[in-house]
Amino acid sequence: MLEPALKEQLRAYLTNITQPIELIASLDESPASAELAGLLEDIVSLTDKVSLLRTGDDARKPSFEIRRTGAPIAVRFAGIPLGHEFTSLVLALLQVGGHPSKASQDVIAQIKNLDGDYAFETYFSLSCQNCPDVVQALNLMSVLNPRITHVAIDGALFQDELNERKVMAVPSVFLNGEPFAQGRMELEQIVAKIDTGAEARVAEQIKGKAPFDVLVIGGGPAGAAAAIYAARKGIRTGIAAERFGGQVLDTMGIENFISVSHTEGPKLASALEAHVKEYDVDVMNLQRAKRLVPASTPGGLIGVELENGATLSARSVILSTGARWRQMNVPGEDEYRNHGVAYCPHCDGPLYKGKRVAVIGGGNSGVEAAIDLAGIVAHVTLIEFDTQLRADAVLQRKLNSLPNVAVVTSALTTRVDGDGEKVTGLRYRDRTTEEEHEVILDGIFVQIGLVPNTEWLSDSVALSARGEIEVDARGATLVPGVFAAGDATTVPYKQIVIAMGEGSKAALSAFDYLIRQEPVTTEVTGEAPTTAAAA
Incomplete structure (x- = not known):
């Protein structure tokens, strides 16, 4: 499954494993499970320190656990950690396999001394550049402290969970079944949020x-x-x-x-x-x-x-x-932030697969966002305040070639609508005719500068x-x-x-x-x- 060059790079990394580990796969008959099985088989073929077991009984399929043989040290992925998460997979293999982390010794000691049971779940998307930091931090915490567990979940493969938990932005982290955090966080931030005395110690x-x-x-x-x-x-x-x-x-x-x-x-x-x-x-x-x-x-x-x-x-x-990121500053924006109002199309775009969305802003960032989203969602409405788009000509030509994109200029967004839980649409005023318009949609990506x-x-x-x-x-x-x-x-x-x-x-x-x-x-x-x- 992996490209030959990537397999050789991975083979070199896996030489750093000092403790034998097991990959325990939970699979079904789906194409995604077959793809995951191929990835795990590739990993096992590169080192004798890793073995593959197909005996996993996790309810999420496809998923797999990376466990140190004979020890309560494990990390779990639900999905296929490629894309931006491939580095997270490599680090998890190494750290479960005994390779030391580069985190500071003070933070490592702090994690080991955390008192309590912490079950973390993180929803990510493979195109999210902010997700790996969160996934890798929580994976490391679960390796260092046996009372901490973590499962990283590809939201694109588990859409029912996203809908049930009302997840509309990644990374989204749950702790012991309850919402814990959204957005990019570093290891020290996560630890400080749990260890409430950390901030005072740092201040001193x-x-x-x-x-x-x-x-x-x-x-x-x-x-x-x-x-x-x-x-x-x-x-x-x-x-x-x-x-x-x-x-x-x-x-x-x-x-x-x-x-x-x-x-x-x-x-x-x-x-x-x-x-x-x-x-x-x-x-x-x-x-x-x-x-x-x-x-x-x-x-x-x-x-x-x-x-x-x-x-x-x-x-x-x-x-x-x-x-x-600059905000629209209209009614409903704050209320539905991360519940349909988003600012990172690369991170959150995959969560809107097959849905209708809007992009606010006709500069380079807005047009690039619309182009990227058009390959994922059902339809994109790009709304620009000015009388014309301000993006580079090459981007505008690409945008105009897409059949599922509509461009609205001379438009002032006036409101974000929702049902109390998520976005259901937006309203804008035509600056030429002063007419009010309503657009029914599921997500709004704001790209109007800094x-x-x-x-x-x-x-x-x-x-x-x-x-x-x-x-x-x-x-x-x-x-x-x-x-x-x-x-x-x-x-x-x-x-x-x-x-x-x-x-x-x-x-x-x-x-x-x-x-x-x-x-x-x-x-x-x-x-x-x-x-x-x-x-």
């Missing part, structure tokens, strides 16, 4: 950190580039990020990153983080900034308060908080009318020692390669600022940094 650790020379807020392309450039100058560098990778994590295909013809967002984000960690950078992930406190005296320390109550201090700060993550800066730095941080040609704000880069700034053209360049420039500007300052000894209080004495 952060409070004890010495001031940084450069503190980067945000871990996207701009933030990663800034951290690397600062660290290469040999100065004390820290980076605090709500999620390392930022908006790149939600990007499926990247084909305009110069010198790399094609990559995917999560892959690039992982490479960014690995590159940053090659340097002496204090990486503080899963940290959300709450307030910027400018220095009270020239050259003094700048403070950054975090949501967990801790405060970081630095001689200079680079703001690279990026952006998030909003900068700058609300927390409104009382500390100058923002444009669009909420972007105003910077000069050097990436400097009007606040001494505070610089900014990336999609959160007024620099035009929100592109990965531009964000990286701007982050690098901001770090060089911060270094230039630092070498021109008189050294000071400062103290940061809960209110504001104050200069204690000049050297």
Whole structure:
């Protein structure tokens, strides 16, 4: 079933298995079961450390369990983990087979010490680039702690379960039969959500950190580039990020990153983080900034308060908080988010197979979404506010060639309709005739651009009318020692390669600022940094 080249790669990975494992398959007569059987047979043929048993009696078919022989260590997949989940399969084989995880020892110890019984179920789609992180995190937890179990379920193969549980977005995680979380989560986030004392412990650790020379807020392309450039100058560098990778994590295909013809967002984000960690950078992930406190005296320390109550201090700060998907801000959108209102067509598109959906937005993102969805769903209605689509001509030609797509321009979406549980339609007003229209459908994919993550800066730095941080040609704000880069700034053209360049420039500007300052000894209080004495 696997391509020869992929089989050879897998054979090499499987040499890392140190403990024998069993694949226990639950199959029926369906084509999907035959496909899964072929995959499992391929795996078994590559190593004598893995055996296949067809004695599984799980109610979900096709499914299989990866179990360490003679030990209560297991991971389960319901479906065929190919596509984005193939890496999850490989990691599960290795970890159940005794190969150690690369997770930090502190997190591993935290998982092993969790007290309680946790039965996790995760619904994923093979085209979802956000799902593998969740699946892999929960798989690892089930390997490390025998009181934790996890089954990863391909929603496309178990549509009845999706309907029964009202799952309309992936990844969707259930814990002990109840909804637990939706959307991308990292291992540390999941553990912290279970271990309620974790956040306070992390806050205490952060409070004890010495001031940084450069503190980067945000871990996207701009933030990663800034951290690397600062660290290469040999100065004390820290980076605090709500999620390392930022908006790149939600990007499926990247084909305009110069010198790399094609990559995917999560892959690039992982490479960014690995590159940053090659340097002496204090990486503080899963940290959300709450307030910027400018220095009270020239050259003094700048403070950054975090949501967990801790405060970081630095001689200079680079703001690279990026952006998030823009919302329609119409009645019904919040109520039906993840219940028919979605923002990631690659992730959630397969859940709408054979259904009718709408795409809001006629730029490149919207048209690309409509093209992708047209191959899955019954019908797509693309709704654009402007009088014409704004996407590249090549995309518009492709869109116009599709028989199951209708394009509506000069249309203002006014409402999302639903039955209390899920979306049933939307309403829009024709901006030319002022007539109101109703479209009956099952899902709405919003693709209308980005909003900068700058609300927390409104009382500390100058923002444009669009909420972007105003910077000069050097990436400097009007606040001494505070610089900014990336999609959160007024620099035009929100592109990965531009964000990286701007982050690098901001770090060089911060270094230039630092070498021109008189050294000071400062103290940061809960209110504001104050200069204690000049050297």
